[in-house]
Amino acid sequence: MISDHSLQRLWYEGKPRWLLIVLLPLSVLFCVVAVARRAAYRIGGLRARTVGRPVIVVGNITVGGTGKTPFVIWLAQHLQQRGLRVAIVLRGYGGQSPQWPRDVHRDTPASEAGDEAVLHAVRTGAIVVAGPDRVAAAARAVEMGADVVISDDGLQHYRLARTCEIAVVDQRRGLGNRLLLPAGPLREPPARLRSVDLVVQTVRSAGDPMVVATAAGSVTARSRMTGAVSVLSGEQRPLDSFRSTRVHALAAIGNPQAFFAALADAGIAADTRALPDHAVLTSEDVNFADDAPILMTEKDAVKCRGLADARHWFVRMDVELTHEDTGKVMALMDRVLPVSGGKR
Numbered sequence: 001m002i003s004d005h006s007l008q009r010l011w012y013e014g015k016p017r018w019l020l021i022v023l024l025p026l027s028v029l030f031c032v033v034a035v036a037r038r039a040a041y042r043i044g045g046l047r048a049r050t051v052g053r054p055v056i057v058v059g060n061i062t063v064g065g066t067g068k069t070p071f072v073i074w075l076a077q078h079l080q081q082r083g084l085r086v087a088i089v090l091r092g093y094g095g096q097s098p099q100w101p102r103d104v105h106r107d108t109p110a111s112e113a114g115d116e117a118v119l120h121a122v123r124t125g126a127i128v129v130a131g132p133d134r135v136a137a138a139a140r141a142v143e144m145g146a147d148v149v150i151s152d153d154g155l156q157h158y159r160l161a162r163t164c165e166i167a168v169v170d171q172r173r174g175l176g177n178r179l180l181l182p183a184g185p186l187r188e189p190p191a192r193l194r195s196v197d198l199v200v201q202t203v204r205s206a207g208d209p210m211v212v213a214t215a216a217g218s219v220t221a222r223s224r225m226t227g228a229v230s231v232l233s234g235e236q237r238p239l240d241s242f243r244s245t246r247v248h249a250l251a252a253i254g255n256p257q258a259f260f261a262a263l264a265d266a267g268i269a270a271d272t273r274a275l276p277d278h279a280v281l282t283s284e285d286v287n288f289a290d291d292a293p294i295l296m297t298e299k300d301a302v303k304c305r306g307l308a309d310a311r312h313w314f315v316r317m318d319v320e321l322t323h324e325d326t327g328k329v330m331a332l333m334d335r336v337l338p339v340s341g342g343k344r
Contacts, residue, residue, distance in 0.1 A: 002182075004276075011176040011185040023183035031180045034156075034188050041158040048161035051138040054148050054337050057162040059155025061192050062175060062185045065254025065277070067202030068168040069116055069299065070319045071221055072152050075166075076124045078326075079148060079333065085127065087141030088120045090152040092130025094278040101131030101140045110303045115278060116152065118302040134160040148337055155196075156187055163336045165196040170255065171203050171220070198332055202319070204258045219325035225262055226316045231301050231308035239315065243267045246292040252279040252300050259297055263315070270295060283307050 002019070010019050040046040058075065060066045076086045092102060095114035102108075104117040105128075117130040127144050131137040134157045138149045151160060155167060169175070176185040193199055197217065204223040228237045249270035251259040256274035263270050271292075275285060281303045288294060294311045296304065301314035321329065 007182070010183070011179075012173060014177055020177075020179075020183055024179070027180045027183035030182070031189060034180065038158060038188070038192075046158070048159055049135045050161045051135065051142050051149065053138075053142050053146055054163040055138060055151055055160060056148065056164055056166065056333075056336070057151045057154045057157075057160075058166045058168065059151075059153050060168050061155065061188045061190070062169070062173070063181065063187065063254070064170075064173075064185060065258060066168045066170040066173075067204055067221065067223055067258075067319065068153060069119065070223060070317050071166075071168055071200055071202065072150055073120065073123045074221070074319045074321070075329070076120070076126050076150060078330065079150075079337075080124070080126065082333075084147040084337065085145055086124070087127035087129065087138075087144065087146035087149045088117075088124065088152055089129045089131075089134060089137040089141055089149055089154075090114070090117055090120070091132055091134075092117050094280065095130060097130070100133065101129045101137040103140070103144070104128040104130050111280070115299045115303050119299050120152070122302065123298070164198075164332060166198045166200060166332075167193055167196045168200045168202060169193070170258070171201045172258075173255070198329065204262060219321060219328050221319040221321050221325075223262065224318050224320055225266060226318050228295065228313040228315050229301075230310070231296075231304055231312040231314055232310055237313070239266050239268070242293060242295065246290070247271070247295060248273065248288045248292055249295045250275065250286060250300065251297050252281065252285075252303075253277055253297055259315075262317075263295065268295070281307065286312065 009015050041048055058072050060068055079086045092114035095112050097112045102113050104113045104121045106122045108118055110118045113130045117128055121128045127141050127146050129137040129141045134154055138160055141149050175190055178190055180186045199218045201220045225239055228239055247268055247270045249263055250273040252275035254277045260272045286304055286307050293313055296314050298314050
């Protein structure tokens, strides 16, 4: 079996070359299927379903973390400020709910609805519905009173008709070797980015250059750590208070190294532990052999509620856009969303 580490090296470093030769024929086949499937929806061979409300799809064309979840939270909060009742629908990856779609609230167990779904409920207070069938999840959200539906990680789920599409790209990783799975990290060809309404480039550490968007359809979102919160008590601490002590860090996200790099940029030298994305956390996963503080992502914290003690802290992550780029996003929203409560 090919390890995840070997695939990551191939996708982003181009090594080993022999593995590329082995996997390239499978990538060609994957590309043919992906292109044919999208074409079938575009020409009407397969039918997309509408749900009676605008649907904003936020996704990516690469596997692994791109900073999409913090941007979805940012977008939901900005739309709420405009008087819209926002719903977020997503797959509920890792959730073992006995029935789908599943309404998700801040106290819903992550084991049932998935970590990302619970995180959205905690951070936004929006209507959150999880389920593998995005059309059913979106219909349920509309039934609950949503004015607008944000589909998180729904770019390739063409059965749900969409009003607009936003693609999120990690600026440091980019598109890797620009090949499709499994020889590369892409779910669809790079040209797919030319068909979306907006590309969001995420800058997630000081090592990533802050670039000025070169096209009207591109904006830059910088991730910012805004402090640490105790998983057990909710106590808040400045992040720099961890600089002068021994610290552990763990992450079970698509790109754990991005989290660790951001901590290093903040001056925190942590002993790190990377786990698979959406991993079900155990006591052994989240504990270390000493009393040092343990830092984790917000997504991991919602799975750690019953395991945490005074050592466990999650780092709150937000995204910031310049005034100009915020204006670009909101101009897109003005074109596609209904008037509600006198506001767009």
